[in-house]
Amino acid sequence: MGSSSSYVLNPMVSPEEFKIFHTIDRTLYTRLVVNLDRDPAESMQVVALWIWLEREARDNLVKRMLALPDTLINSLADEAVLCLNCIETDRFHFSTKTVNDEIPLTQQLTKTGFSLRFFHDNRLGILRAITKDHQ
Template sequence: MASFSTTPSVFVSQEEFNGFHAIDRELYTLLVITLFRDPAEAMQIMALWLWLEHKGFHNVVKKMLSLPHFLINELADEAVACLKFIASETALSHETTSGDNIPLIQSLMEKEISFQFFLDNRQMARLEVTEIVNEVCVRAMGDIMQQANQDFVLPPTTSFHLPAVQPRNGTTTTTAAAANNNNNNNNNGAIDRENGVHPDDRTMFITFSKGYPVYEWEMREFFTRTYGDCIESLHMQDVQANEQSLFARIVFRKASTIDVILNGVTKAKFTINGKHVWMRKFVPKRTKFMMQRQLPILPTSLFD
């Protein structure tokens, strides 16, 4: 197997090595310092993205650095799903291996990518992603990881085994007709201020399929028809006139609308005018307090 180390036969100083990986270090810093993601997990996420670049998906890191922070956080979540997928030995259905499960990663790439790609390259990915962690990421980002670890209170555990990937944490497909059946249980109207609910806690993140543009008027029409006057504000991705928005955020008037939409799962799939959209609760920038309570511990090598 070809080595992924960027160290040539001549000596390369740590400063030169860091300079070569400057944008990788920038993105890793954003993940662990700005977004407060688990430093060990984030290093494996970086290794996956670098592996994709080696596989012909060009400028992955550079593209991500141009995105809003909350979107980078969502992409990192999809990367974790990919890592769990290649670590799993479980046979998965065609629906599970489709690009529907990683819509943001699929939209970011210039060519098609889905869980099927990771399935076809699973064994190689295990070996090569681990090699990138050990030979590239540890050296290029180890000092940042050490700095980030100082900010976390880690729970007393020494290992973490990735579970077999599930179909996107209980993804459900919901049509307008099915959603209407729940509408009677949802009392929308006034802004949900009586309980002091912050707008972030009334917000959902929506992604669209690349090549199937969904417009703001379609979103408003669908949710107003299905759930009544429920939208406080809707924010589509800001793009050029000839480009497609790939994501949006909706702030609902009441937090309970989110519960009705998700109906007990973490991600819901809707069809709007024949085009698929995926909705999940918006996760704002993580706080150190949250991470101290929920931080998972991953081994240095993902596949140990």
């Protein structure tokens, strides 16, 4: 399940980048790529965003995600891709009426009020944080 979006982050997953991930992060990444047949470069970005979310929510988010079934992880990854799309563009492409309902699983898991508008409005700081950690 690839994406046609052009990503700002490194499109290739080098062995060095892969080693940066902790074991838990690598396990989740492997489930995305192997179990769910998701794009490796996109999955790297999804996990980087989840690690950032984990820090922001001050929670063991990634560890808790390991207990979830693959179908739920896949849905969370789809929501993460929506968030990444908001981070990577200057234009906000979502309706202001539905914007708070676009990432319900992420909001429930993180127990935050994060919305796509939040990701768009804070895109520069988030992009800096997730690319710094994984370059």
